[in-house]
Amino acid sequence: MDKIKVAVSGANGKMGQEVLRMVINDPELELVAAIDLKMSAIDIGQVIGHEPIGINFDNDIEQALTQKQPDVLVDFTNPQAVHNNVKTAIKYNVCPVVGTTGLQAEDIAEFNRLLKQQELGGIFAPNFAIGAILMMRFAEQAAKYMPNVEIIELHHDQKIDAPSGTALKTAEMIKEVRSSFKQGLEDEFEKVPGSRGGEYDGFRIHSVRLPGFIAHQEVIFGSSGQVLTIKHDSIHRESFMPGVNLAVKKVKGFVGAIYGLDKLID
Structure with missing residues (x-):
């Protein structure tokens, strides 16, 4: 061969x-x-x-x-x-x-x-880590039953784009199975502009950039009386x-x- x-x-x-x-x-x-x-x-x-x-x-x-x-x-x-x-x-x-x-x-x-x-x-591929791919798939499944969601992605401070490709891909997968609606209070306001993160299809994506991180993401789902967090960490390239x-x-x-x-x- x-x-x-x-x-x-x-x-x-x-x-x-x-x-x-x-x-x-x-x-x-x-x-x-x-x-x-x-x-x-x-x-x-x-x-x-x-x-x-x-x-x-x-x-x-x-x-x-x-x-x-x-x-x-x-x-x-x-x-x-x-x-x-x-x-x-x-x-x-x-x-x-x-x-x-x-x-x-x-x-x-x-x-x-x-x-x-x-x-x-x-x-x-926005992410080649198999664990990250599973995280995205699990998030897609969870969004069918818990549509209130926010994404937090954390990367090293040399990353040039925000949000990460992984976060955007996750958001796209969630959008496919979630009815579009704007989360949070209708009259919500930001005392510091941008503090609620970027809005995508009614939910929020937050980007953190600090030394020490490689590539990390949390997808947090909230429902009455419960919170589900699906998290993946790449600690080495x-x-x-x-x-x-x-x-x-x-x-x-x-x-x-x-x-x-x-x-x-x-």
């Missing part, structure tokens, strides 16, 4: 480095390119605490994809870079697996169109790697864009 050839963009970031380690340690995968705009001519082993790999960082994604010809591009960059990276991958018949957040529904729709034109698959691994191995098996890792698990 041929190995799946993998390129990683944003390879010198914290998530990118975890992906490099994961790919290197999986006998079914072959790392062929590590792409990062700020790195070049440096063996990736030097930055991931590994002996020399024989693969240097590339800082030109188009050149890397044409020369190394990967099957899959794993992207953990930023909202400004991801659009070009995905379109470049599709252009060269490389399946994108994207963990970069900040994408909008219209972005996914555009990628879906381009992927279908090229008969490629792509996976766009390696928590995302089983999901990334699953996506890399599944993405060549379909055509078009999949939004959310939940579509890949039973």
Whole structure:
């Protein structure tokens, strides 16, 4: 069985480095390119605490994809870079697996169109932690019976977007099963603007950004005489790697864009 050839963009970031380690340690995968705009001519082993790999960082994604010809591009960059990276991958018949957040529904729709034109698959996941996927599914089930809900998501202070992609995906799943209504008092007011969080379909999403956090979320449901809290904590970035691994191995098996890792698990 041929190995799946993998390129990683944003390879010198914290998530990118975890992906490099994961790919290197999986006998079914072959790392062929590590792409990062700020790195070049440096063996990736030097930055991931590994002996020399024989693969240097590339800082030109188009050149890397044409020369190394990967099957899959794993992207953990930023909202400004991801659009070009995905379109470049599709252009060269490389399946994108994207963990970069900040994408909008219209972005996914555009990628879906381009992927279908090229008969490629792509996976766009706001969260790759299996526990986080279960949290979202449990929240979706709970919302059918306890429609009063608020979401609190907590991330490190270097995260650029708010709310998180995971929080938005959770909110979308809840909206699908919950009748729309505005929660709280009709004449409620904020003494400090924004203190009640952002409003989505009548309920609130709160974003916390502090040093020390990785990725955390609570979905709190309230009903007469009871409160239900569904919580997930990623305490290390390696928590995302089983999901990334699953996506890399599944993405060549379909055509078009999949939004959310939940579509890949039973």
